[in-house]
Amino acid sequence: MARRSTKTLVFCLCISASFFLIITFKVVGELGHFERQQLNLHLTEGLYRGHKETLRDTIPVMDTAGTGAPGGGSYPVIVWWSPLTGETGRLGDCGRNRCFFTINRTYYHHPSTKAFLFYGTDFNVESLPLPRRAHHHWALFHEESPKNNYKLFHKPVITLFNHTATFSHFSHLPLTTQYLESLDVLRSHAYFVPLSKKNLLRKSLAPVVYVQSDCDPPSDRDTFVRQLMTHIQVDSYGECLHNKDLPPHLKDFTAMDEQGFYRILAQYKFILAFENAVCDDYITEKLWRPLKLGVVPVYYGAPNIHRWLPSNGSAIVVRPKESPEKLAEYLKRLDENDQEYETYLEWKEKREISNQNLLAEMTGRKWGVQDITKDSHVDVFECMVCKRIWENINRLKEGLTPRTWQADANHLKCPPPTTFDFALGPTSWTSQRGIWRPSYEQSKKEAKALHILAQRNKNFSVEEFWKQVFSD
Template sequence: MDGVECLKDTDVLHNGSQRDQEAARRLARRLYHLEGFRRSDVAKHLGKNNDFSKMVAEEYLKFFEFTDMTLDQSLRCFLKAFSLKGESQERERVLIHFSNRYYQCNPTVITAQDGVHCLTCALMLLNTDLHGPNIGKKMTCQEFINNLDGLDGGQDFPRELLKSLYNSIKNEKLEWAVDGDELKKSLSELADKNHHSHTKSISRISSGSNPFLDIAHDPNAAVYKTGFLARKIHADMDGKKTPRGKRGWKTFYAVLKGMILYLQKDEFKPEKALSEDDLKNAISVHHALAIKAMDYEKKPNVLKLKTADWRVFLFQAQSPEEMESWIRIINSVAAMFSAPSFPAAIGSQKKFSRPLLPATTTRMSQEEQLKSHEAKLKHVSTELAEHRSYPPDKKVKAKEIDEYRLKEHYLEFEESRYEMYVKLLKEGVKELLTARDGDAALKKSQSSPSLNQESQPAAAKVKRNTSERKDYRPETPKVIEQLGQFEQNTLRKQLTHTQVQVPVIVWWSPLTGELGRLGECGHNRCFFTVNKSYHSHPHTKAFLFYGTDFSIESLPLPRHEQHQWALFHEESPKNNYKLFHEPVITLFNHTATFSRRSHLPLTTQHLEGLSALSTQTHLLPLSYKNQLRRTLAPVAYIQSDCDPPSDRDVYVQELMQHIQVDSYGQCLHNKDLPPHLRDSTAMDDQDFYQILAQYKFILAFENAVCDDYITEKLWRPLKLGVVPVYFGAPNVRMWLPDNRSAVVVNPNEPPKKLAQYLKRLDKNDGEYLKYLEWKQKREISNVNLVTELKERPWGVQDIGQDSFIDAFECMVCNRVWENIHRQEKKLPSKVWRAEESHLTCPPPKLFEFAVSPSSSLRQIWRASYEQSRREARALGLMLRRNRNFTVTQFWREVFTD
């Protein structure tokens, strides 16, 4: 019997038991020595907000000896050991652990421990200012010193210390390690515009504001408004379009507390501490503007929120009145408490750069704040008029025109923002926020917001877009018993028959985020929700898991006999390796994965249909491609994920020694795309297609080697009429349109041999055209592919069909009802189970041509693969006990031999 088999419920972390400490010590040692972990794995184990993670971080930092080292030397040493990635809160916790360790080693250098942390964050932001791109006037040494006045435990830092640190960062930028150590990245990418600090916990003794410090998540801040909101992320930082997979609508319980809009999964409870997800989803409304989303017509009652860093969110409220209330209160809080902006960057370069917008709370009175906004509005309006008076000449470069438009867009937005702020402050924020509809009243304060707790809102009425789902919308409301108030309200509007027992299906690790929706699946109906309080409800029949977010820290335990588990996981192993091992995969009754063995195969999730393959829209004459060979290589490569288990870049790098390859992505980059196509969201742009269609070959190398794992990397060249050179799924020939429609890479042969073959095809038009014969004749001979595309119960980019998410939900719903009907007939329930070999992904291995093992990242991925097997074994054991367990207990089991 394993040593932790007899763990009792009392064996929970209490101030760090000896066994917990030993488990933390072992994990820290393996993280430091990268035994089974990559550099990019380290930060997530050090930065979690739980006692065990804190113990691991403390043990990890003990491997660093900073005694008699300067702060900048220590920080450089620390950052070279791992990759500091993750959410801002996670990175902040890691830096706090670093600061604590430095203070332990050097207790007399800096007065206070908080001072070390403050100075650490200041160095990172100084690094961004001095070495980051798109910045005009650089921060001077005197400005750096002035910004840190009084922040060393209420005292000033030694002036000579600050001068020394400034010169150190100026002369040599901070860098941190990435997996494989073959790349270095500037910390200017880390300390981005979205987070001008990683310091929420510093005790602010000085009366002066510090632009390095971010807004604190103050537990005593006033709550201005609460209520249900559905959120859609429309644009990321700097207005960059959010990738398609992250734009979905999700419903939250929104809490505007201080200047932070928290988006929580459960209703607000003042006494409850903020969770990791609460911090992750939080949005600061400083310098933000909320307006009605006039250009969005798919849903009613939608407001648009644009934040200081130019992220854009859409929020759907419950009613027009609620939408207007949220707009009014968000703008009022932003107008009342946003601190004046810093001056815009000044420099000789023409590139426009927005000024910094501090996240701190203003110290002005309401009257002073109004005067400040009026002055800013006047200045912006004047600047906009001057800007429009000098439009660029039509003959200038496109880049200069883009810069002109960017600045004009910025000034227009700023003008509208300050117009709104001035209007609200002139009307009087007190009267504006006084509750006609239940909103609380704003109390005047010069330093921080202060509001009375508002009353709880009525139950939300969330509708789902018809393009996302076909909801059942009956006419006569009926009483539904044994459900929560919100769900009762929803069902009363949707059910027609009395006393209908509706199965509840809970998205436990949610992909959709809906609090409640009655979905119609043929003749069956199920109620889908993300409300985890339905774990033990008698109507709950199934739990749905989105594989990427499947976490050992939150599982629906104990698992009751009627509970079915369903896995939706369209991604490759690198997103959650332990799902690919037995016994974890066999925990699920229903699956929707890329595997053909799945109950709902998603192998063709990136392929619209047969017509998309056979179209000749982008097919170019071979004679034209031959002419382009004077300026273009015969082969194109587009990849920006340079650290996958397939280790594709090692192969491509060797291939490039023997044949010319144009590489447009960040990996092995040697050729630039036009500026408007450099964002990842432009991969489906027609201009991007036109560029790729000019090549004879496109390297279609997957990030993992698994049967049936096929992505747009293969389908895209097939659609464009380019021959894909494919490396990935060993059984790819099962999915090709024709026996000769792609060049399939043999990983056991050297790249030189492949290069020679591609050169022969490049010079022999007849042989090359054999690979496009199926395309020219529009003949798809692969019966398996044709059958799969015709019979799949979902569509891609087709509003006339259900999406694969809808199909997954309905598959589970219909199977739940199948067992309900069997029970009615006194028959035993049917049991579904995923096969052990469901996801066939062999361990990563080195290419045989790779002479030096250290040249390949697959060494790292192999260790990660073995580590995930240990985690899967431990998780299987913990789940067989069928009771809740702590993170500490899990890691004990992982390291139990």
């Protein structure tokens, strides 16, 4: 009885110590980022002092009421609070409107400054443009995985912003198709390998291929694939579950978009297209790549993926509650049945995209991907904010009430990360598999604390933030 109590006590102490370490590492990381940010700000201020007169000459002061017109030489200032563009000063044309864009934070004090732009991955609580004046707009650009900054994915934080450009189709500027160049690349047969040749290649290749080097992400995909590999042969070229080597000239991660790499993948029947996080509309090249190549994607990720597939029968969608063994049985059946397998490639062979939502999104999209004839999504995001600012400037001139914009909770939203409950073999001690759910739960407290402090509308220290986080 005493030995059992001792074991229980040791177990509890281990759990407590683990939690303490997670929090400690997070705090240290946040503090380190803060120090780097202060250094960057110091350098930016130095640049600003060196070009002060030039920049002042570029943008005549606009008063707080916003008087001035595009043709009159006075322009609103929009500050990238996250230095995404690296531009110390640029007068940008947005149709009939012009705004001055800069990463120089000293423009926080400029009377013409109307908006602050944030890049989600670099969004930090330690340095915010506070106090936030009534005419200050906050805009968020975040196209990346939730694991990069979980705080943003909770209502208390996302609703602090007036304008959004995120992967959610609910945002003001949806970036859901950010990894898809065009409809033509989906229809293209540039890499298409006929089934008869794929069948011959099966003598040396597995039916399924997996290429991932970001191991143990929030989606827990490696756990699923590890189990799947016990029931069907999978060639894994990436660092995660690696069992097959690429040619030497393709081993570098920068070769992932090279033709030689594409031609290797195109020889397979199935590609495991598992996202690193499971959120509606979070869709990356993992889905589009096999569709472009003419390989059937076995997809796990966005629950609403059917909203974006070229046709209903263009991918095998993994159900999280379905066992890897059952999926393996289905893939084996398709591998042995040409007629059934080809139903998944019928749209590709005919070059027919039947999904009206995808067609409408791609034809109506205002930005391009790897297309020098179109603006980038960052450019369009900047201009969206610029045009909205000018809309309110003109409304004030006409004696009208300015419009207001605010993000909704669904502009950036993901459910808590979950793990698969399959029996696991030994895993690496460096595995991050167990940290994502605690990190998500911790981020809810951080989001609440940040909202409270932002509503007070004055600067706060790192210590004040963490004190508020743990005040409950």
